[in-house]
Amino acid sequence: MISSRLTLILLTLALTVCGIVAVFTTDPLRENGLLGGSFYGRQIMWAGISWAIFFLVSRLDYRWCLRLEWPLYVFMVLSLLAVLFFGSGDEMGARRWLFSRSVQPSEFAKVAYIIFAAAHLVQNIQHADEWGLYIKFCILTALPGVLIFIEPDIGTSMVFVALWLAAMVLASFNWKKILLSISFLAALLPVSWPFLADYQKNRLLSFIDPYRDPLGSGYNVIQSQIAIGAGGFWGNGFLSGSQSQLRFLPARYTDFIFAAWCEQLGFLGGAFIVLLFILLVGVVMKIAREAPDLEGKFLASLVATMLVFQIMINIGMNIGVMPVTGIPLPFLSYGGSSLLITMVAVGLVVNITRRRREDD
């Protein structure tokens, strides 16, 4: 029987390799070669860096990380505030980056929040039934959550909401509190509509009916579904497929990389990736269940939550069951911060397996 840790590392390796291959097949600068500034070349470099940090993180004691609860929290909020005031925006006017589009604090915030939530709730687990802890936790979540929402980065704020709900479930808050939170969110939806930018409203309306603006906001959704559909069961073959190779598909190496992948490798290729993700999430949850302490359980389950929701939101928008919100697919989408943060999160989980062995 292979240990959970080895399984986890092998799955991570498989997904990183798939990611590099996926970026290679959709790279608009492929002709520039490995070192000529091509996207896949840069992705390989980032993979190297991420793996180094992955091994480093997996050797740090996660309980030591948990002691950084408050510094991490404060740093997270400050960096999100910095984005609000000094951030650089994209074409749509969303401000998500610092230092001229090199650092994306909302990516870092996800892991910081996971560590904070785990530490904070485990310390106060005796008060899980009290309203005081619930209210305090909600406020501490709302601060970074709202900052991310108004960047605006709706995809990441959806992940935040998922992490918040999962953390409360794990801490055994009673169902009354969790139902209250969900209904509060549901009530917020119509209230937040006027605050959305026009392009966001368009994206949401296009989710309901992509053909209302087929060359505008509905374009991505239509093109990505065509790509996946045209791929069929077997796919059009490696490096072929008119959607991704002829550049019909926008953001084909970032947000819509899954569609490009499916056009080339078909249902088989897409299902392979989804299965790898199911195994990954399964093994992380197994590690959570077997973790020696509550901290480990919380950390691992929250990492799994983050992965599942990012996968769900990204693949969901690729196949047209979720609105377009611009969130990367873990491991596959081109992008350094996303890969690095995912690897740090998985590294923390590997670390939990090490503790278990030492305790035995």
Next chain:
Amino acid sequence: MWNEQPKVKTNQRIESMVWIFVGMLLFLLIRLWFLSVLETSLYQQKSELNRMRVTPLLAPRGNIYDRYGEILAQDVPRYAVSFLPGDVSIQESREKLESVLGRHIDDRPQERLSGEVLLANSITLEEVSRIEEANRKLPGIMVETQPTRVYPAGVSASHVIGYIGRISEMELMNLAKNGYAGEDMVGKSGVELYYEDILRGEKGFRRVEVDALGKIVRLLDYHPPRFHNSLALTLDREFQEFCYSLLEGKSGVIIAGDPRNGEILAMASRPAFNPNALVKGMTQEEWQRMVDDSLHSFTSRSVQALYPPGSVFKPVLALAALEEGIVTADTRTFCPGFFDYGNQRFYCWRRSGHGSMNLVDAIAHSCNVTFYNLGLKLGPEGISRWAQTFRMGESPGIDLTDVNSALLPDPRWKRQHIGEPWYPGDTINYSIGQGFVLLTPFDVYRMISIIAARGRVYQPQLMSQVLDNRGEVVRNRNPVVEAQLPVADSSWNVIIEGMKRAVRQGTGTACRGLPVEIAAKTGTAQNPHGEEHSWFGGFFPADVPSVAFVVMIEHGGGGSGIAAQTARTMIEWYVEHRGGAS
């Protein structure tokens, strides 16, 4: 250590979470199955249809004409080469294109939203025909025309006409709802900006069918980009260019217009910038040099720069004093060459004094002492109120953006901005257009043209007609009378007689002896930054004015000699080329 209770509870919850997670991911798998297995034939069909490529084509803008139909701004086509990636790589097709053109292409390939790649930005007409001949050797390559703005009057009308440029992020955010997109050109200043809504054109598109390799099979349809409206201005291009040339080697302004309807004939401001260079695009360095320019070439001195008006301001006081009953045409004032107030002595510009004179002579000889007296009786509020009657300090209503308005000081203003009380000395300075008062040359022009029209206030205008794209007039802009000032005819007679006499025998004799009679007022404005500014504002023919003008030369020196000399050359040109008596 914790007791085991929370761990058990948490583990129960972890188990239920696993089921939710796996359920969510399996749902993705099922939907994937539907898309790529059950509905695949539908989407394969769509993918086939997707062989259609849509390329947006940049919109041309309407032309800008002068009052005689001369072109002030127009679009000329520029040719660009774009490429549809298919079985030929970008690099390969670029090399092929270079061999057909026989030259190196410097432009970096630019990918567009539609998937096309822009290979070359600007090629000559001759190169276009070479590409068309070699069409077969160049799969996926298309030639397209892109409109480029040209300003034939160039630097001489740059502040009035303005220029266009690629839409900025800020503008895009404000304008996106009007259908603007990232590559569009928009008016950045002057008429181009003010009449953006009229001048902007409509984008077109081209749809082509490509085969699975990306080669163009046929043109499906072509919706040409077009513009809807052109503009005719009241400007006289030749006159404008002449006025600009008169300012050679100086910093200054010449504004001329028709006092009978508010039309602006010329509005030259120097130094200026070259709009053609701006449109062509410039390097960061060139741009920086222009922006940092210590001469402020981008500032339209006519409507944006504020100057002390000096003595050209005096007609405002003369009219105010007559209308308020402070003086009559016959009231005489004695000028010994100075004026004592308290223990301060204020001098007339002529130290030897003007002797005893009536108001007409006081205007003609620009006697400071007379106006000190009038100013003190009117008070700062009275002066400002009458300046406002002449439309100073209000939005001037001209069809330009970023227009500055005059600073008309009074005690309240001084307390707020300088924190000191108002002294009688301030009133004395104010009454000869010195001290705190600041006007744009356009403010002075408006005052002069209101005098010329004997109190009829026309809205100043640059635009005269809107034309459609065939050149037919769609809309005529008629003169707009804003007001008729309730001023007695006798008062106008005094002012105009004073200005006539200024040219015949007073301070404006530089314009004596021209074929038409001129009425004008000189001004020499002291300025703390260097030599005095030289003003000359007037109109002609003096009795039936058809042109009102103002000339302002920065640091032109005393006696307003340079401004009056410049005005003389301008009037001579105008009378010779446009006739003067009409």
